[in-house]
Amino acid sequence: MPFASFSFTKQLAVLLSGVMLLGMLSWWSYSAHQLDDILTHQISLRAQVQSQQLSQLSSLIAAVGSGSASKTSEIINAVQAVSDADFITVSDRAGIRLAHPVAERVGLPVLGGDIERALENGESYLSYGVGSLGPSVRYISPIFSNEGDVIGMIKVGYLIDTLDLWTSERLLPLISFGIIAVAICIWLSWKFSRYVRTQMQELEPWQLKQALKTHQGVLQATYEGLVAINSEGSLYLINDSARAMLNYHQELGNVFTDGIDNPESFSLKGDDYINGLIRVNGKNLVMNRVTLRTSTGEPYGAVFSLRDQNEMHVLSEKISQVTQYMENMRVARHEYQNKLSTISGLLQMGAYDKALSVCLSQAKASQSQLDSLHALNSRPALSALILAKASKANELGVALSIDCQSDLSALSRRLSEEQLCGLIGNLAQNALEAVKGQENGHVHIGISESACEYTIQVSNNGPLLESEFDVLCELGFTTKQNKADHGVGMYLVRSIVEQGNGHMELDSDEQETAFTIYFPKELG
Structure with a gap:
């Protein structure tokens, strides 16, 4: 069997045994000659x-x-x-x-x-x-x-x-000693090679090399920030995402405390946690910690995962929007089932004229909404969102008027349709909640354009907003009672407006509250 086909443990044992045996033979030759x-x-x-x-x-x-x-x-x-x-x-x-x-x-x-x-x-x-x-x-x-x-x-x-x-009589003890020494050397070589293999996690060198490359690839491919510390609290592993979040540009092996409100955040003190909040360089980060332990349960390090809290809030808001879309679709489905049941009952009663009148009335209302969204034919997701808000308004007993005169085509290079849905959806949802339960509640959604800019306006006849505009757009601020599930929408709206190089204005009095957003058609 070729030597190269042996496992690393066997190769190491054979090489060590060979070296020791060569040493024993050299010692034997010298000793016999001297004797x-x-x-x-x-x-x-x-x-x-x-x-x-x-x-x-x-x-x-x-x-x-x-x-x-x-x-x-x-x-x-x-x-x-x-x-x-x-x-x-x-x-x-x-x-x-x-x-x-x-x-x-x-x-x-x-x-x-x-x-x-x-x-x-x-x-x-x-x-x-x-x-x-x-x-x-x-x-x-x-x-x-x-x-x-x-x-x-x-x-x-x-x-x-x-x-x-x-000479033979005097060499005989040396021969016995040599045989025993060779046997011990072979045994020690095997035990040492097994110890090395155990320290290498029972892996061959090529497997360790492959695992290391895979580890490095996975580490850098992970979107979340990953940090690992040893028992002294020194960083020995950090990926690029974590370096960017923590603004960490030092060599590994140092204790990280710069810019952290709580210097013990990256330590082994306390219990493990999920979704803990830390503040680094003025930025809120959500952090998880998993302690690494020996077989006896002693901690020898810890791994931390980091996410930007703003991104978490934005993701939560998007999930909430999807949930709202589903709820709106459920309402629309329920409403149409009721209308179909009404039409079916009229047909069974023979009231054909009345059934036709209901159909025409519904078709007229639906066609009116579709006509108002004609300019958005190239944006089906945005059209579906506005229709869903119309259904939600109908369920709440709120009058919703739509006036869309532009498809916002020039914004495609700056904002995706999903971002436009997030912008208009949040403003519309806030407007609906502002007039919810109010008699003669009314919400208006308007999209228009001029020679140099696009205008998006969402208004309602709800109560006066007394908070400053900048305060309204802060992350976590909300006027609603259930603060745990709100406080992200307006922050997301302002982020989208800034990304599209636009600006937003708020006009609020006792008669009307209007959010107006302006996007320039051309930049520069």
Whole structure:
């Protein structure tokens, strides 16, 4: 199986084991070499000490001087019995053995060819050679007479086989230690690789790389602002949306407190929450917090999501508008069902003329409304909205007049039809609520144009508005009792007007309240 096909854990374990095994082999080679050198040096030193001491033994000097092989062998055999040397041999001046571990070889010439320096020059030296007992390391010392003449030599030696045996005996514990060490290294390599994999969430490197890229993509693709802090409260993650909301341009790793009314907002204090409100640099933000915890439940960080409160209000207003549209459609459906039931009853009674009169009356009323919206044929959504408001007005008993003389075509580059629906829908809804329950309540919706501008006007004959215009358009301000569900409409209207580069005027007295909006046809 190719190495590249292994998992990251196996690759790491194999590489670590290989490195450790290579280190163990290097250590073993060096240790064995050093042990062999030390043992050889010690053996050589032993042979030297024994050889030099025996060469000065007076009884041995006398025996060699007399040429007595029996006396020499007797002395050497006694020494051999207490020595760890493999052999001790003695020869006379002519190189004839006077003592040898093998008695039959006494009287024969010495083998090895390395005794000339001792017999001829009187030197003491270490020698490696092959004798009658095999290859060995031996120390050769000359034997001097009392007159100082060389009368023979003594050789103390250790066989190479003995050295190998001693080396093996001393290496055996090292071999056992090495095997155990290798096994431990392999086990540690495997455990370490498993630990690394656990820290990597049981993922392969390519999976981590893919997850990181996906994480970064999702982070930046998220419309909401996302911020993450560690246990010290330092930011370690933030997307572009959050940077824009918080006006944060510093490097990560800092505690964020600039411009926050409550510096503890981005901290681990307190419980998690949803839709909390904070104020940063004069901007209201809706924030959620989720605490990150260890397996033991200890917090080690938190993730915050941020949304602009204004956007939340605008979205809420749009949802409210959709709900109103649905309610208006329900009212219209209910009204037409009643009229159809009336017509059906008249037909069953045979009152055909009366049924026809009801149909014509309804058709005339519907056609009148459709005719008033003829200029908005290119804007079906806006036409449907105004018709829905007409149905709502009819249900409330309010007279609603429509005068649309323009399709606002030049505004298409600045405002979408949805925005126009939001603008007119909010003004119309406020007008209907202003005259709700009032006798002879009346609402007027007018759209016109001149050579240089468009005009949108929504008026009603409701009570006087005493609040200032700027106050009416503030986010959260409402004149209604249920403040929780209102306070966004006029803010949204002003936002749309500003986006379309228009301006809005308010005229209010005891007889009439009118909101008039002007949009220039051309900019610049």
